[in-house]
Amino acid sequence: MAEAxxxxxxVLVQIGDLGKYQILVFTLVxxxxxxxxxxxxxxxxxxLDVGHRCAIPECDQPQPEFQPTWxxxxxPFRGTTPTKCEHYIFNSSSxxxxxxxxxxxxxxxIVSCSSFVYKTEEKSILQEYNxxxxxxxxxxxxxxxxxxxxxxxxxxxxxxxxxxxxRKVVLIWGMILTGVCGIIRAFMPxxxxxxxxxxxxxxxxxxxxxxxxxxGVELVSPKRRVLTGIISSSCFAAGExxxxxxxxxxxxxxxxxxxxxxxxxxxxSYIWLVPESVRWHLSKGRxxxxxxxxxxxxxxxxxxxxENILEKLGSPESxxxxxxxxxxxxxxxxxxxxxxxVNCCFCWITCTFLFYGLTLNSVxxxxxxxxxxxxxxxxxxxxxxxxxTFMLDLMGRRKAVSGSYLVTGxxxxxxxxxxxxxxxxxxxxxxxxxxxxxxxxxxxxxxxSEMFPTNLRHSFMGLCSTFGRIGSMLAPQMPILANIxxxxxxLSFSIMSFVAALLTLLFPExxxxxxxxxxxxxxxxxxxxxxLPEKLEKYSQKVSSL
Numbered sequence: 158m159a160e161a162x163x164x165x166x167x168v169l170v171q172i173g174d175l176g177k178y179q180i181l182v183f184t185l186v187x188x189x190x191x192x193x194x195x196x197x198x199x200x201x202x203x204x205l206d207v208g209h210r211c212a213i214p215e216c217d218q219p220q221p222e223f224q225p226t227w228x229x230x231x232x233p234f235r236g237t238t239p240t241k242c243e244h245y246i247f248n249s250s251s252x253x254x255x256x257x258x259x260x261x262x263x264x265x266x267i268v269s270c271s272s273f274v275y276k277t278e279e280k281s282i283l284q285e286y287n288x289x290x291x292x293x294x295x296x297x298x299x300x301x302x303x304x305x306x307x308x309x310x311x312x313x314x315x316x317x318x319x320x321x322x323x324r325k326v327v328l329i330w331g332m333i334l335t336g337v338c339g340i341i342r343a344f345m346p347x348x349x350x351x352x353x354x355x356x357x358x359x360x361x362x363x364x365x366x367x368x369x370x371x372x373g374v375e376l377v378s379p380k381r382r383v384l385t386g387i388i389s390s391s392c393f394a395a396g397e398x399x400x401x402x403x404x405x406x407x408x409x410x411x412x413x414x415x416x417x418x419x420x421x422x423x424x425x426s427y428i429w430l431v432p433e434s435v436r437w438h439l440s441k442g443r444x445x446x447x448x449x450x451x452x453x454x455x456x457x458x459x460x461x462x463x464e465n466i467l468e469k470l471g472s473p474e475s476x477x478x479x480x481x482x483x484x485x486x487x488x489x490x491x492x493x494x495x496x497x498x499v500n501c502c503f504c505w506i507t508c509t510f511l512f513y514g515l516t517l518n519s520v521x522x523x524x525x526x527x528x529x530x531x532x533x534x535x536x537x538x539x540x541x542x543x544x545x546t547f548m549l550d551l552m553g554r555r556k557a558v559s560g561s562y563l564v565t566g567x568x569x570x571x572x573x574x575x576x577x578x579x580x581x582x583x584x585x586x587x588x589x590x591x592x593x594x595x596x597x598x599x600x601x602x603x604x605x606s607e608m609f610p611t612n613l614r615h616s617f618m619g620l621c622s623t624f625g626r627i628g629s630m631l632a633p634q635m636p637i638l639a640n641i642x643x644x645x646x647x648l649s650f651s652i653m654s655f656v657a658a659l660l661t662l663l664f665p666e667x668x669x670x671x672x673x674x675x676x677x678x679x680x681x682x683x684x685x686x687x688x689l690p691e692k693l694e695k696y697s698q699k700v701s702s703l
Contacts, residue, residue, distance in 0.1 A: 176458030186373040194396020202404035204300035205281040211244040211270030216257040227257035242290035286348040301633025307359030315364020324368040335362035336421030397535035405528035502624040507657040510628030511594040541595035564593030566654030607667035
């Protein structure tokens with residue numbers, strides 16, 4: 158680590174590990190993370206597949222029931238569910254006094270309907286853009302896929318802007334532009350224009366979570382970073398809860414958009430309230446601005462900050478910038494690192510597929526309250542984040558990742574055998590599966606950051622994360638599989654989990670090792686773990702001799 162970074166850590170300790178100033182800034186940033194998460198998952202409810210059937214004017218009352226006793230006479234059924242867009246021809250010549258009996262319908266002639274009766278009062282873009290029938294289901298699922306694709310594009314652009322103009326710029330203006338696009342989307346006259354602004358919404362907001370996370374974590378001392386990291390991750394879950402609770406309250410997609418996106422405009426106040434990243438200032442040689450932030454933090458915390466320590470701050474050398482650009486291609490020519498990268502990319506795809514797939518599919522759990530199910534599925538992430546800190550230390554990196562995948566696979570397999578009328582049982586195993594997927598995501602992030610060489614670590618993690626977006630783009634398509642067989646989505650989750658659980662055992666164990674700095678060290682990373690105890694013993698002897 159560069160000397161300037163080390164000096165900065167000592168300054169942060171001197172001004173307070175987690176003083177009043179850091180708490181204030183971290184609270185503001187956490188609010189932004191909650192908003193990012195809320196708008197990030199809004200499509201789950203704006204593109205909700207609301208249950209519906211054909212309206213039968215001859216039989217339905219002014220305030221019709223969704224499934225009256227006579228419905229099987231007028232509408233074809235799939236099991237116990239009426240078809241969405243078909244009904245039998247009404248035979249007007251029938252002399253039967255009961256106009257809704259089976260004799261009044263020609264069951265050999267099926268036609269499409271033009272009006273509908275809905276199972277609930279919920280309103281989504283399904284009604285707005287006439288997407289009711291099964292052949293339009295892909296248009297609903299495509300909203301989530303396009304959202305993920307927009308984030309994929311936005312991450313590239315956001316990273317460039319963040320490195321050039323600062324983390325604060327991306328956090329503030331990314332969320333404000335997201336708010337603009339989100340609200341404009343509510344007034345779009347066609348599905349195509351709605352999707353255009355869905356893409357822009359996701360693209361502008363893609364980098365805000367990372368920038369918010371960095372701004373919050375970088376202002377605290379090293380020993381507080383695990384705590385702030387867990388809180389930041391938990392704020393993402395809080396945003397999901399906020400989305401579901403708001404959707405539950407209004408049950409209509411347009412008011413939901415106004416509730417979720419309007420608070421984004423409050424972030425314009427962050428121009429004055431939130432400081433730019435001190436490390437970013439140092440990396441750009443803007444030393445006086447970095448020092449000013451640290452002085453302000455010390456004064457706010459009531460701490461004395463030595464000017465001598467501030468003078469030692471300098472611009473840390475960019476490790477990546479001073480490396481030969483050919484190192485990346487050299488690493489790819491290494492059979493060991495190439496296979497490790499391919500394996501890692503598959504595991505990232507699986508992880509995002511499981512995490513987002515289980516989140517999105519929670520609103521389709523049979524016989525339950527879709528809003529409450531979604532809230533519980535989000536809340537289970539918080540204990541998973543906390544448990545990861547213990548899993549990684551007790552089990553080691555490789556077993557922690559593999560075990561997390563295994564938990565998800567077993568839970569998804571068990572879900573298939575839970576009786577359909579047992580909502581508590583199905584929800585319980587489903588939450589266990591989401592717990593495992595969340596833990597796998599967190600643990601995989603750690604091991605990925607530890608098994609590649611220092612000068613290429615960011616590039617390899619970025620590549621894995623990019624491939625991971627494939628999983629998040631596939632996840633919204635699971636309702637289409639559910640039309641084939643209701644358990645096909647969770648069965649897909651189960652198979653992918655078991656495959657990833659086996660493949661992660663091929664990773665090297667990186668617990669308690671010195672991180673590899675070169676390609677050669679990364680190739681022989683298992684030897685580093687053996688050398689570490691020897692290095693610690695030598696270091697202990699050296700300390701005791703002083």
